[in-house]
Amino acid sequence: LWGEACATLETSVGPNNFNHWIKPLRLTGLESGIAHFVSPTRFISDWVNRHFAKDIIGVLSRPGQPVERLRFDVVPQAAPGRARSAASGSAASVRPVASAAAPATTRALRADLGAPLDPRYTFGNFVVGKPNELAHAAARRVAEGGPVGFNPLFLYGGVGLGKTHLMHAIAHDYQMRHPAAQVLYLSAEQFMYRFVQALRESTIMDFKGMFRNVNMLMVDDVQFIAGKDSTQEEFFHTFNALVDQGKQIVISADRAPAEIKGLEERIKSRLSCGLIVDLHPTTYELRLGILQSKTEGFRAQQPDLQIGTGVLEFLAHRITTNVRVLEGALQRLFAHASLLRREITLEVAQECLADILRTNDRKISIDDIQRKVAEHYNIRLADMVGPKRARNIARPRQIAMYLSKQLTSRSLPEIGRRFGGRDHTTIMHGIRKIEELLSEDKAIAEDVAMLKRLLEA
Ligand code: ADP
Ligand code: MG
Known part of the structure; x- marks a missing residue:
């Protein structure tokens, strides 16, 4: 069944996509409208779920037996590069999940331990300028996973300056280079939530085991655990265990370790052992670069988009605090333009974004x-x-x-x-x-x- 499906999928998604994303999957079961797969990494299953779920559902559905959803268990492959050949995906390759190496509880835990990665947050989409060039270079280096890295890499900076984007980019890039590696990305808040849940459900040994088995751990917005004593304690032990094994850690926060109040000294000093880099507030040039890059992306989908001269410059000038707000403004303009089939002139932009422009102004008196x-x-x-x-x-x-x-x-x-x-x-x-x-x-x-x-x- 999966073998036939694969042949169809290869044509519908193209051989590149097929080889990269679908070939590594194994269909392990099909019941009550749910197709169960084993995927070697969470990244692959997230990606497939976002981009190819419809195609897969289409080829697996039979009259009277529709497939409604895909479910993935993440089971790392024993050795890298042993991706199963899809052509041999006959009945023999459809094995029950139970035969996989890890015990079922462990696998289930791993599959929902991390947070999904946003496929749009890649290095390719990250615009580099003076304020972020150092952070970007460090992120690239860590993503290569070579011996001359920094551990931990600590990224900090204000809201909306690209910390999360860079972390996801590291995860994508690293996972691409090391398909068998376990990359775990989550926010400090999720870390705490999982920890408390494990305590409550007496699965703390599984929890510890899961975290200590990853190749790269990324914890976003670590300032969140400040003042939360038992979570800090667990984080500290996880951190030490991973660093001792030479595993990579990437941390982000809204400020430098020394400035996080309520964080234990020993954690601060541990966090400061690798490389600390900050993302500086954006400059006009960087904001303009980001706007130009997003506009190009949009134009690729909407070739007749008309933006008057000076509009992007105006936005880069006036919306200065947060790249997220800048993006939001641009998106609103695009929506406006495509709905009304109107050129975006400076006047249109001013009118359409009046509220954003006003709030942004309040910042500086x-x-x-x-x-x-x-x-x-x-x-x-x-x-x-x-x-x-x-x-x-x-x-x-x-x-x-x-x-x-x-x-x-x-x-x-x-x-x-x-x-x-x-x-x-x-x-x-x-x-x-x-x-x-x-x-x-x-x-x-x-x-x-x-x-x-x-x-x-
Ligand atoms: P932070 O985690 O620092 O608060 P994010 O990484 O969530 O910020 O970034 C906010 C938004 O701005 C995201 O949509 C991100 O893609 C975008 N962004 C930030 N910096 C850049 C950049 N240099 N190039 C492209 N997009 C960026
Ligand atoms: Mg963030």
């Missing part, structure tokens, strides 16, 4: 800007709004005006009011002056870029 700029140039905050005209005061004030226009949605008269009741033409003059200087004076350009980064962080 004119007060923040004045304070940061005064601090940077070592002048008094009062001078920002005061009357002094000396260059060493007036120039920083103009920079603050310029940044207020760039980083907030305040109008010129509003900005004028906040700068000691100056007229809007004075503000405009100040902004023009800085715009001129940005192309002429490298030191000022650098100062402005740095202040912007600080304010947007």
